[in-house]
Amino acid sequence: MFRELKAEEIDVRIGKIGKNMTTLLLYKDARVDMDILDETVGAMNWQREPLMVGVNLHCVVSLWDSEKKQWVSKSDVGTESYSEKEKGQASDSFKRACVNWGIGRELYTAKNIRVPNKLIAFYDNHGKQATYDTFHVEKITYKNRVIDGLAISNQKNERVYTKAPTT
Secondary structure, rough: OOOOOHHHHHHHEEEEEEEEOEEEEEEEOHHEEEHHHHHOOOHHHHHEEEEEEEEEEEEEEEEEEEOEEEEEEEEEOOOOOOHHHHHHHHHHHHHHHHHHOOOHHHHHHHOEEEEEEEEEEEEEEEEHHHOOEEEEEEEEEEOOEEEEEEEEEEEOOEEEEEOOOOO
């Protein structure tokens, strides 16, 4: 039902810094979900509703089914972010509910995105490695909703990761 994400809709962050390699993670932000919902079902044919279940914030994302003449819903729980915990929890629950609808689910097929540490400019942050480097998806291809090609570059547009068949 929903299309695969385009390269410019995918964000990249560092997952874990290892001794020789750094793991990168792909993710999407809530604005991408809103845009894809608007594009696919129309701005007036989806809605979201926050819902507290115990101490956890869930988000219910509902789509209007014109054949059944009713709303169809999927939901998920969110986790707090480091910067703005309530806003982060609301955004996270919305993004997770959208994944339940299939938006961006293909990002979970990206496994073991490892970049050699020599390609990242690290500095010492109180005994831990840190970096100001940023990364973006340069190219991405899919086969049957699975990522089969991926190129990731840094802020200088230097390619730091490639998975065939992307060139």
